[in-house]
Amino acid sequence: MSKKHTLDNFFTSSPKRPRVAEVSAKPAADPPTQTDLPTSNHPTYPYPVQHFPQFIANALSDVPAVEGKEINNQPDLDLLYFQPYIPKSIERYLFEFLRQELFFYRVQYKIKRGPVETQINTPRYTTVFGVDESSRFTIDGSLIDAQTCKPIPSDRYRTCKPRPIPHCLDELRKITEIFTSSAYNFCLVNYYATGADSISYHSDDERFLGTEPAIASISLGAKRDFLLKHKPVPPSAKEPRPVLEDEKPLKLPLASGDMILMKGRTQANWLHSIPKRKGGESDKGRINITFRKAMMKGGTENYYQYNVGNGGVWRWDSQKREMRPWVDTSGVAV
Numbered sequence: 001m002s003k004k005h006t007l008d009n010f011f012t013s014s015p016k017r018p019r020v021a022e023v024s025a026k027p028a029a030d031p032p033t034q035t036d037l038p039t040s041n042h043p044t045y046p047y048p049v050q051h052f053p054q055f056i057a058n059a060l061s062d063v064p065a066v067e068g069k070e071i072n073n074q075p076d077l078d079l080l081y082f083q084p085y086i087p088k089s090i091e092r093y094l095f096e097f098l099r100q101e102l103f104f105y106r107v108q109y110k111i112k113r114g115p116v117e118t119q120i121n122t123p124r125y126t127t128v129f130g131v132d133e134s135s136r137f138t139i140d141g142s143l144i145d146a147q148t149c150k151p152i153p154s155d156r157y158r159t160c161k162p163r164p165i166p167h168c169l170d171e172l173r174k175i176t177e178i179f180t181s182s183a184y185n186f187c188l189v190n191y192y193a194t195g196a197d198s199i200s201y202h203s204d205d206e207r208f209l210g211t212e213p214a215i216a217s218i219s220l221g222a223k224r225d226f227l228l229k230h231k232p233v234p235p236s237a238k239e240p241r242p243v244l245e246d247e248k249p250l251k252l253p254l255a256s257g258d259m260i261l262m263k264g265r266t267q268a269n270w271l272h273s274i275p276k277r278k279g280g281e282s283d284k285g286r287i288n289i290t291f292r293k294a295m296m297k298g299g300t301e302n303y304y305q306y307n308v309g310n311g312g313v314w315r316w317d318s319q320k321r322e323m324r325p326w327v328d329t330s331g332v333a334v
């Protein structure tokens with residue numbers, strides 16, 4: 001029996017799930033602007049983050065908009081592709097809402113190869129929320145040990161201050177856990193301002209994610225190509241190199257609202273990237289949200305180091321229609 005059928009019963013507010021074709025691309029009128037929405041706040045947040053307006057929260061009961069399709073016709077590849085996952089009726093508003101509400105960073109760091117030090121400027125905006133399995137947040141936002149439920153030792157996270165997932169992203173996380181049958185304790189968000197922003201070929205195969213991690217990746221905004229290619233197999237490998245149907249990278253044209261679940265042997269054997277692009281929707285912004293599960297505290301330190309870093313906060317300026325350094329009420333850029 002399909003998972004979706006079982007879960008229809010879960011959302012009692014949505015007795016009849018509309019087929020995707022029945023959901024119009026845009027609501028007849030712009031949804032009512034809701035003021036004074038409740039917010040999520042935490043000492044580590046530069047400013048509070050609003051909860052979803054009611055019309056977005058309601059439409060989440062129609063996730064996934066369509067069933068996911070398995071893509072597993074290449075060696076070691078195990079994907080589930082929802083085209084789309086987010087209902088068409090809210091995908092644009094969800095993008096606008098998150099771009100407006102979230103605080104982002106433009107992380108810089110140095111890498112050292114032998115004696116040579118190179119400065120890396122991350123070619124996109126990033127932000128991250130969550131904590132690994134060894135700790136958890138209480139309702140009031142303090143960190144306790146997951147086993148003992150006592151406050152964590154002060155030296156557990158030496159390089160970062162973990163942040164709880166704000167209510168809005170946590171709604172998406174909870175729904176995604178259901179439809180991907182996996183648990184997540186981290187939410188990473190990328191913002192690609194234009195086609196000049198990118199992520200180079202990599203795999204999310206860090207030890208702190210455990211073996212065969214499930215990573216759910218939601219796209220909103222501009223359509224961008226997601227490329228996948230098999231990792232090179234060293235000549236010394238015992239097994240012969242898998243024969244790939246096609247040596248060209250696999251290209252998935254991720255559109256707003258799509259979701260791709262990477263699972264099984266995918267991270268261990270495949271690389272993925274969002275290359276820079278010209279033309280198409282390259283003048284528009286794109287948000288990518290990934291949900292993951294980090295098992296160990298090293299994962300928490302790694303994710304904050306590379307997605308928050310030590311630089312200033314950036315926030316979307318709806319008047320200038322661009323990311324601007326965020327200045328707190330005392331007039332200081334933070």
Ligand SMILES: O=C(O)CCC(=O)C(=O)O
Binds near residue numbers: 199219226
């Ligand atoms: O933007 C995307 O679709 C991919 C992002 C990604 O691969 C990552 O954050 O690890």
Ligand SMILES: [Fe+2]
Binds near residue numbers: 202203204272
């Ligand atoms: Fe990735």
